[in-house]
Amino acid sequence: MSSCTRSFLALVRKDLRVFRSDRRALILSFVAPLALASIFASLGGGGGEGSKVSILVLDQDCGPIAKEIVAGMREDEGVSLREALDEAAARESVRQGQVGVAVVIPKGFGDRAAKGMFNPSQKAELTFLTDPTRAAEAAMVHGLLMKHAMKAISRDAFGGPGGQAAIDDAMANLDSNPGMPDALREALRSMFDEVKKVQRETGAVGAMATTDFSFGTPFEVKSEVVKAGQQLDRSVMAAHSFAGMAVQFILFAAIESGIGLLTERQKGLWRRVRAAPLSRWVLLGSKAASQAIIAVAIIGVLYLFGATFFGVKLLGSWLGFGLVAIGYSLAAATFGLLIAAIGKTPQAARGVSVLAVLLMVLLGGAWLPMFLFPEWLQTATLAIPTRWAVDGLEGATWRGSNLLALAPKAAALVGFAALFGTLAALRFRWEEE
Numbered sequence: 001m002s003s004c005t006r007s008f009l010a011l012v013r014k015d016l017r018v019f020r021s022d023r024r025a026l027i028l029s030f031v032a033p034l035a036l037a038s039i040f041a042s043l044g045g046g047g048g049e050g051s052k053v054s055i056l057v058l059d060q061d062c063g064p065i066a067k068e069i070v071a072g073m074r075e076d077e078g079v080s081l082r083e084a085l086d087e088a089a090a091r092e093s094v095r096q097g098q099v100g101v102a103v104v105i106p107k108g109f110g111d112r113a114a115k116g117m118f119n120p121s122q123k124a125e126l127t128f129l130t131d132p133t134r135a136a137e138a139a140m141v142h143g144l145l146m147k148h149a150m151k152a153i154s155r156d157a158f159g160g161p162g163g164q165a166a167i168d169d170a171m172a173n174l175d176s177n178p179g180m181p182d183a184l185r186e187a188l189r190s191m192f193d194e195v196k197k198v199q200r201e202t203g204a205v206g207a208m209a210t211t212d213f214s215f216g217t218p219f220e221v222k223s224e225v226v227k228a229g230q231q232l233d234r235s236v237m238a239a240h241s242f243a244g245m246a247v248q249f250i251l252f253a254a255i256e257s258g259i260g261l262l263t264e265r266q267k268g269l270w271r272r273v274r275a276a277p278l279s280r281w282v283l284l285g286s287k288a289a290s291q292a293i294i295a296v297a298i299i300g301v302l303y304l305f306g307a308t309f310f311g312v313k314l315l316g317s318w319l320g321f322g323l324v325a326i327g328y329s330l331a332a333a334t335f336g337l338l339i340a341a342i343g344k345t346p347q348a349a350r351g352v353s354v355l356a357v358l359l360m361v362l363l364g365g366a367w368l369p370m371f372l373f374p375e376w377l378q379t380a381t382l383a384i385p386t387r388w389a390v391d392g393l394e395g396a397t398w399r400g401s402n403l404l405a406l407a408p409k410a411a412a413l414v415g416f417a418a419l420f421g422t423l424a425a426l427r428f429r430w431e432e433e
Contacts, residue, residue, distance in 0.1 A: 052080040052375065053137050056090050056102040059083065065110035065152045072148035079144060080375070091129060094226040096399055097391070100134035100371050101141045102226075103127070113153045125222050132225045132236045132398075134371050235311035236398045242306040243393035244366030247328070247386050250295045251357045254332040257291045258339030258353065262346045265429075280428045288333040288421060295329035303397075316396040320406030324392035327413030331385040334420035341427035365390045385416040 057073065059066050074081045082099075084090040090102040104127035112124035126145070130138040306312035314321055343349025361367060363377070364386025370378055381387040392409035395401030 053078055053101070053140060053371070054080045054082070054099045054375075055141055056082055056084040056093055056099050058085075058087055058090050058102065058104045060087075060107045061105050061109040063110035065113060066105045068152035069105065069145070069148050072151065073144060076144055076148075078140070087127075091226055094129045094131050096401065096405065097131060097133075097370075097394070100131045100137040102129040103141070103145060104129065110153075113149075127222050129226045133240055133369055137371055235313065238306055238310035239312045239397040240369075240394060242302050242310075242312055243390050243397070244361070246299050246302050246393065247364060247366045247389045248357075248361045250298055250329065250332045251335065251360065251386070253294065253298070254291060254336035255339060255350065255353045255357060256336075257287065257333070258336035258343070259346045259350055261287065261337070261340035262343050262349055265340075266346065280425055284337050284421070284425055284428065288330065288337055291333035291336055292326070292329040295332050296325055299325045299329070299393075312397060314397055315400040317401065317403040317406055318396075320401065320403045320410070321393070321396035323410035324389065324396060324406055324413065327410040327417065328385065328389040328392070330417035331389075331413045331420065334417045334424060335385075337424035338420045338427075341424040341429070360384050360386045363387065385413055388412045388416075 055073075057070055059070055070081070070083070073079055084093070084102060087104055090104065093099050094102050106125065106127065109124045109126065126149070128138070128142065128145075303312060303314070307314075339349055339353045343353070363373075363381045364384055365381070366386060370381070370387075373381070388409045392406055392413070395406055395409070
């Protein structure tokens, strides 16, 4: 082996040893992509039972057809169904983002749907309430609703009492319509007679209990996007985008603040500060206050820009918006202090903190709508401040949340700030170890 080859191999081994000993490089090279890929994979359908779509159903009809529709959707593997108490509560749940879809089955739906199978003028109507940021979820539920509704209505129309009454009503309308040509009247009467034969046969042997059969579309779905005020859909999406970007880049600013503290310690600047009569609480508190002021300013500028050029509006409580903004700014600022308190060197701290921020932003709903997450993960994300911040900023804008709804989110963010600040103070070191 030549000396050149030996030198080459020695350099390769040296670089590999350095890489293996560099914890930051290992995290960024292996842990970060594995974590992010796993999360995105679970959102793409790997969540199994935890990936169900949550919907509300309000059954105002309480007839056999409505009950069969509700039962069918409840048994569907892709749906987590809850029943609403009233329409106002269902609307509020959709508006606040607690569910993406609510279905209202009005009184008399079953009777009108059975008649609508044979008389287009008698079509029933369902009310479909949707969240404007969850169009994909709404489309999925719409398809499931059509499947279960057509199954229940067809079964009743061709083998139940509703269908028999509907045929009798349709045949009576033939005689009361003098403008109908005689040939067409007789053809329809003949068809209805045949349908009555089908009803008698299916009623006798129970064939419709195991047969999927449909005849026309006996109802219409009245879709309604539920949001605060008369907003355009693009302004709703803009409000979500500005909330996500505010949350993300304030955390990145917090990283830079924490790294700056570590750099100052590395240069020995903290020893000079320590010579003055200043406690760690004064030093850390001043850093947190200045960073929080910067963060509040970032939120203000972002939303002023969004209001000017993208139609983003504060439709909820202005005071609630301010409390959420201040709470999140304090949480982000103290998170930067925690980075400085835990990190040993600026280089090592930067890699780990960037990974932490990326995960917090992703899991907080800043990049992707929260409904895409499995239910267990949606619950778990309540343990990170970004989830409360995104929900609070969205609530104050397009969801139109009042102060009572926003105050708990602001309080949770202040709680995170207190936790991060306390941990930072306890781990604080004036000099490098």
